[in-house]
Amino acid sequence: xxxxxxxxxxxxxxxxxxxxxxxxxxxxxxxxxxxxxxxxxxxxxxxxxxxxxxxxxxxxxxxxxxxxxxxxxxxxxxxxxxxxxxxxxxxxxxxxxxxxxxxxxxxxxxxxxxxxxxxxxxxxxxxxxxxxxxxxxxxxxxxxxxxxxxxxxxxxxxxxxxxxxxxxxxxxxxxxxxxxxxxxxxxxxxxxxxxxxxxxxxxxxxxxxxxxxxxxxxxxxxxxxxxxxxxxxxxxxxxxxxxxxxxxxxxxxxxxxxxxxxxxxxxxxxxxxxxxxxxxxxxxxxxxxxxxxxxxxxxxxxxxxxxxxxxxxxxxxxxxxxxxxxxxxxxxxxxxxxxxxxxxxxxxxxxxxxxxxxxxxxxxxxxxxxxxxxxxxxxxxxxxxxxxxxxxxxxxxxxxxxxxxxxxxxxxxxxxxxxxxxxxxxxxxxxxxxxxxxxxxxxxxxxxxxxxxxxxxxxxxxxxxxxxxxxxxxxxxxxxxxxxxxxxxxxxxxxxxxxxxxxxxxxxxxxxxxxxxxxxxxxxxxxxxxxxxxxxxx
Amino acid sequence: xxxxxxxxxxxxxxxxxxxxxxxxxxxxxxxxxxxxxxxxxxxxxxxxxxxxxxxxxxxxxxxxxxxxxxxxxxxxxxxxxxxxxxxxxxxxxxxxxxxxxxxxxxxxxxxxxxxxxxxxxxxxxxxxxxxxxxxxxxxxxxxxxxxxxxxxxxxxxxxxxxxxxxxxxxxxxxxxxxxxx
Numbered sequence: 026x027x028x029x030x031x032x033x034x035x036x037x038x039x040x041x042x043x044x045x046x047x048x049x050x051x052x053x054x055x056x057x058x059x060x061x062x063x064x065x066x067x068x069x070x071x072x073x074x075x076x077x078x079x080x081x082x083x084x085x086x087x088x089x090x091x092x093x094x095x096x097x098x099x100x101x102x103x104x105x106x107x108x109x110x111x112x113x114x115x116x117x118x119x120x121x122x123x124x125x126x127x128x129x130x131x132x133x134x135x136x137x138x139x140x141x142x143x144x145x146x147x148x149x150x151x152x153x154x155x156x157x158x159x160x161x162x163x164x165x166x167x168x169x170x171x172x173x174x175x176x177x178x179x180x181x182x183x184x185x186x187x188x189x190x191x192x193x194x195x196x197x198x199x200x201x202x203x204x205x206x207x208x209x210x211x212x213x214x215x216x217x218x219x220x221x222x223x224x225x226x227x228x229x230x231x232x233x234x235x236x237x238x239x240x241x242x243x244x245x246x247x248x249x250x251x252x253x254x255x256x257x258x259x260x261x262x263x264x265x266x267x268x269x270x271x272x273x274x275x276x277x278x279x280x281x282x283x284x285x286x287x288x289x290x291x292x293x294x295x296x297x298x299x300x301x302x303x304x305x306x307x308x309x310x311x312x313x314x315x316x317x318x319x320x321x322x323x324x325x326x327x328x329x330x331x332x333x334x335x336x337x338x339x340x341x342x343x344x345x346x347x348x349x350x351x352x353x354x355x356x357x358x359x360x361x362x363x364x365x366x367x368x369x370x371x372x373x374x375x376x377x378x379x380x381x382x383x384x385x386x387x388x389x390x391x392x393x394x395x396x397x398x399x400x401x402x403x404x405x406x407x408x409x410x411x412x413x414x415x416x417x418x419x420x421x422x423x424x425x426x427x428x429x430x431x432x433x434x435x436x437x438x439x440x441x442x443x444x445x446x447x448x449x450x451x452x453x454x455x456x457x458x459x460x461x462x463x464x465x466x467x468x469x470x471x472x473x474x475x476x477x478x479x480x481x482x483x484x485x486x487x488x489x490x491x492x493x494x495x496x497x498x499x500x501x502x503x504x505x506x507x508x509x510x511x512x513x514x515x516x517x518x519x520x521x522x523x524x525x526x527x528x529x530x531x532x533x534x535x536x537x538x539x540x541x542x543x544x545x546x547x548x549x550x551x552x553x554x555x556x557x558x559x560x561x562x563x
Numbered sequence: 564x565x566x567x568x569x570x571x572x573x574x575x576x577x578x579x580x581x582x583x584x585x586x587x588x589x590x591x592x593x594x595x596x597x598x599x600x601x602x603x604x605x606x607x608x609x610x611x612x613x614x615x616x617x618x619x620x621x622x623x624x625x626x627x628x629x630x631x632x633x634x635x636x637x638x639x640x641x642x643x644x645x646x647x648x649x650x651x652x653x654x655x656x657x658x659x660x661x662x663x664x665x666x667x668x669x670x671x672x673x674x675x676x677x678x679x680x681x682x683x684x685x686x687x688x689x690x691x692x693x694x695x696x697x698x699x700x701x702x703x704x705x706x707x708x709x710x711x712x713x714x715x716x717x718x719x720x721x722x723x724x725x726x727x728x729x730x731x732x733x734x735x736x737x738x739x740x741x742x743x744x
Contacts, residue, residue: 137572204579212571242583246590258740261594265637265676265735269607272597276590339604339684 043548052147055139056548057124058441063146064121065434069510071113071153072427076503078106083465083499085482086492099482100168105160107171111288112195113153115422118430119291120145120202123230125441127206129539129546130224132215132554137208145201152194159184159191170480172277173248175262175270179255186256189248196241203234203241210234215538215554221315222558224537225308228315229294232322236283236290239326244280247273271336278329286325289421290318292389292429293360296382299436300364302536303379304371310363317356317363324353334405343402350400354393361390376530377451381432384459385425392420395470410480413473419466428458431509438513439529443545444520446512454512457505464498535559605684610692617693620656623719627652630717632661633731640736641669642703655689656719663696663711663732667703674741675734676700682729689721690728700737 044050159166164182250261260266301308331350395417468491477488533540632646647662677697696711
């Protein structure tokens with residue numbers, strides 16, 4: 026260990042350099058840690074932007090009737106909230122984690138393609154700014170839902186081409202990030218790090234990156250067809266010209282279903298990294314975790330039409346997509362079982378990252394079960410486009426992906442900064458978030474089952490009570506996240522004043538290479554690859 | 564060592580970029596694939612797009628098929644559009660004619676296109692039109708009213724499970740597109 030650090034310092038003296046001075050450092054940087062930080066901070070900022078949009082939605086839905094916004098703007102808000110959260114917050118946050126952690130975890134000095142890494146971040150910023158600019162255009166931002174279904178989306182005003190170019194930019198950015206991650210993982214591992222010794226976070230990201238390369242171009246193609254239908258008189262989705270709007274739905278969900286797994290697979294990886302550390306046990310069933318992830322990724326490509334049971338399909342098609350979708354519950358169940366078995370009889374402690382991880386296991390399972398309910402084609406006709414689906418995917422995204430991102434923040438922030446976060450305040454943040462997220466989303470199940478449609482600014486009076494409860498939960502949840510912001514800023518600026526050890530968490534060095542580096546790690550790490558890798562997760 | 568890693572990266576990146584471009588192409592390939600699948604599974608119930616010659620079939624007097632007619636206007640198409648009757652009964656193999664009426668309600672010339680489909684979708688292979696206003700674009704002078712006959716046949720080999728076929732027409736306003744051309 027000390028030998029490695031000494032060599033590293035040596036290396037720096039010879040021909041290397043620290044970060045550039047001033048603000049320019051953040052613009053021209055090719056360092057994986059800097060770019061990881063940029064991604065994470067950008068994602069955090071977008072999390073609040075998307076959150077404000079969500080609060081506008083919940084404020085309008087607090088009572089029946091029209092209160093604050095007009096229906097057009099309301100629909101813009103549901104659309105933009107989704108696009109900003111998916112493409113601006115959750116995906117970039119995981120790319121940020123990958124930038125920081127993948128090289129540290131596999132013993133690589135940096136990402137394989139550092140300059141492309143810089144470019145993919147700044148293309149992301151450009152894409153999101155372009156998307157945000159549509160809010161101020163004539164006719165307003167896209168208001169057709171994040172799925173951008175024609176013919177409705179073709180009625181968007183001046184914003185349509187801008188929204189489509191923004192999707193192109195975000196797609197190129199994600200594909201570049203994915204290529205970089207694959208190249209790093211496949212070519213830059215320390216010699217001792219064989220594929221089946223990689224931490225699960227690295228495994229899940231490798232698989233996610235392949236998903237991204239496979240699906241983002243398809244989405245880019247679909248929106249390009251929208252563009253040519255609108256401006257160049259093609260008729261891909263125009264029935265009058267021999268096209269079919271349902272075709273768009275098939276292409277979109279061929280992208281869209283793997284896309285939702287892009288947001289959940291790295292979540293699984295982080296959970297599989299955190300739980301063993303605080304259970305003080307190796308991860309149960311490492312190999313089955315890897316295969317389950319690959320199985321979920323494969324299945325994600327062959328189930329897309331379960332999003333469109335009501336659109337018209339031969340009965341054989343409905344049955345096929347129903348059973349194929351239910352099949353996903355098996356590898357997912359393997360994962361939930363393995364996390365539970367990892368905790369079983371472990372010497373568990375409940376620091377904040379572990380609290381969030383356990384909460385993820387419980388609430389993600391609930392989100393998974395409602396998914397299983399909707400996989401049943403005949404009953405999906407009842408749930409389709411109601412608040413039940415809204416409750417379902419928010420359970421799989423907020424208390425799952427977002428909570429695990431919080432867990433990852435608490436887990437690795439002490440390593441990245443060398444400072445400890447305020448544990449008391451962090452636990453307060455955890456309990457506020459967990460309680461309010463359930464107040465926010467659980468009643469939406471009831472609303473959906475009772476028939477309240479999604480994407481509407483006004484509703485029948487029998488839905489009033491639970492909407493009010495849900496909105497109260499939303500505001501508590503939203504404002505609770507300011508605690509997280511405060512904790513992060515405070516930790517970066519010195520935290521509790523307590524300097525953390527290299528391994529931060531008890532015996533963490535057995536679980537991952539990153540805990541064998543100093544806290545905070547120097548600007549350049551693993552210039553010489555580590556000779557041995559921890560094998561605790563077997 | 565360093566050199567080989569760079570070479571490995573370059574090769575891998577080239578492969579991955581090709582995969583990415585390939586998947587962009589695959590997105591477009593889904594269009595013909597979808598059309599073929601629709602044809603096999605009858606998803607959108609498209610019947611013949613061009614007129615077919617009238618062939619004499621052996622009329623099957625043993626059963627009657629109920630044909631229902633639906634007329635729909637796509638949003639803001641300024642027409643009045645109706646069928647002579649909402650339904651009629653035909654014997655398989657027997658040709659029938661039904662009139663559709665449409666009237667331009669504006670002071671402008673309209674170019675409209677009717678798109679038809681049958682339901683259940685799989686009956687499309689047994690339903691043929693020899694005369695139809697849907698085979699080409701229709702031009703309506705201001706306030707013009709047209710009577711448009713449709714002549715069709717249900718083929719005698721229609722499987723016994725189908726008792727009712729719904730024929731639906733939707734008019735789309737193509738005036739702007741045809742002005743551009």
